[in-house]
Amino acid sequence: MALIEVDGLVKHYRVRKPGRSVRRLFTRHSELKEAVRGIDLRVDAGEVVGYLGPNGAGKSTTIKCLCGIMAPDAGRIRVAGLDPSRRRLELARRIGVVFGQKTALWWDLPVTESFELLRAIYDVPRERHRRRLDELTALLGLDEFAHVPVRQLSLGQRVRSDLAAALLHDPQVLFLDEPTIGLDAAAKSGVRRFVREIRARGVAVLLTTHDLGDIEELCDRIVILDRGSVLFEGSVDEALGRYAPHSRVIVEFSRDVQGTIEVPFADSLHRRDDRQAEIVFKRAEETAAAVTRHLLDAYPVRDLRITEPSIEDVVKSLYEELGDRAGGAEPARG
Numbered sequence: 228m229a230l231i232e233v234d235g236l237v238k239h240y241r242v243r244k245p246g247r248s249v250r251r252l253f254t255r256h257s258e259l260k261e262a263v264r265g266i267d268l269r270v271d272a273g274e275v276v277g278y279l280g281p282n283g284a285g286k287s288t289t290i291k292c293l294c295g296i297m298a299p300d301a302g303r304i305r306v307a308g309l310d311p312s313r314r315r316l317e318l319a320r321r322i323g324v325v326f327g328q329k330t331a332l333w334w335d336l337p338v339t340e341s342f343e344l345l346r347a348i349y350d351v352p353r354e355r356h357r358r359r360l361d362e363l364t365a366l367l368g369l370d371e372f373a374h375v376p377v378r379q380l381s382l383g384q385r386v387r388s389d390l391a392a393a394l395l396h397d398p399q400v401l402f403l404d405e406p407t408i409g410l411d412a413a414a415k416s417g418v419r420r421f422v423r424e425i426r427a428r429g430v431a432v433l434l435t436t437h438d439l440g441d442i443e444e445l446c447d448r449i450v451i452l453d454r455g456s457v458l459f460e461g462s463v464d465e466a467l468g469r470y471a472p473h474s475r476v477i478v479e480f481s482r483d484v485q486g487t488i489e490v491p492f493a494d495s496l497h498r499r500d501d502r503q504a505e506i507v508f509k510r511a512e513e514t515a516a517a518v519t520r521h522l523l524d525a526y527p528v529r530d531l532r533i534t535e536p537s538i539e540d541v542v543k544s545l546y547e548e549l550g551d552r553a554g555g556a557e558p559a560r561g
């Protein structure tokens with residue numbers, strides 16, 4: 228079931244025209260800037276979709292439209308069945324939002340009192356609130372700092388508290404904006420475990436992140452934006468196939484091997500010296516096992532290492548490509 232549905236979303240900003248001229252005193256000083264140009268997006272219940280793209284790609288603008296903070300200029304949006312800009316108050320009960328860089332909690336209040344205020348704001352019955360809070364406290368380990376004012380919390384504790392705050396009213400949709408930014412490895416893994424738990428309970432999660440670990444560990448699908456348009460949509464594996472299609476085998480020989488090395492299907496071959504070679508091949512055409520078998524049969528191999536690309540290689544190659552590109556881009560589906 229789709230809990231986020233976006234068709235042809237367009238959003239402009241009115242921006243000041245640069246320059247100073249006498250004519251500007253008599254003419255309109257602003258122009259329209261297209262921040263989002265015809266985006267389609269869908270997130271189902273129990274799905275985590277990574278919403279990715281370089282700075283300025285249009286992620287925040289989309290999320291503001293999805294939360295009802297801004298009205299779109301064109302397109303259709305439904306979040307948990309509602310049109311966000313027309314039903315903003317009702318929508319607030321069905322969505323949760325966490326910004327890793329900002330807290331939604333009251334700075335001077337202990338965490339529990341912030342939760343009590345949120346209970347009152349969302350008008351959650353006391354018994355239901357208590358049950359939900361017990362559940363979230365257990366999942367997020369909130370006990371140890373429940374009575375500490377938010378300003379005294381560590382970043383990890385603060386993010387855990389914000390996650391609880393966003394889910395106290397039991398929303399169907401969760402927007403996560405850089406939830407693991409600045410966290411240490413253990414805290415990141417705690418947040419990711421929690422997001423997986425939430426997904427298993429059927430919440431639809433739209434995750435904005437620059438953290439490659441978040442993408443690899445959490446996302447069922449990724450949507451990559453550039454300059455307001457969807458450039459790629461598909462699974463992490465599909466993105467790897469499209470943007471990082473090569474794997475490498477690095478082989479070390481037990482004695483000097485001179486001259487050229489023959490490896491069928493190798494896309495390229497690099498020699499560092501007579502004792503080492505690096506074979507680059509397309510995964511779609513050959514398996515690492517076949518390349519390895521060939522090397523073991525044909526050469527005196529002392530050791531070999533296979534390196535597979537990661538989402539980091541995808542993002543690097545894609546963003547480099549985007550940097551070189553001018554104008555809009557055709558969407559690619561994985």
Ligand SMILES: Nc1ncnc2c1ncn2[C@@H]1O[C@H](COP(=O)(O)OP(=O)(O)OP(=O)(O)O)[C@@H](O)[C@H]1O
Nearest residue numbers: 240241242262280281282283284285286287288289
């Ligand atoms: N209030 C605004 N007024 C004018 N232009 C804006 C405004 N907010 C965003 N923009 C422009 O719209 C485009 C999309 O911005 P947006 O903030 O949605 O990108 P983003 O993908 O969220 O970027 P980031 O990763 O840096 O947060 C950018 O070119 C940005 O400069």
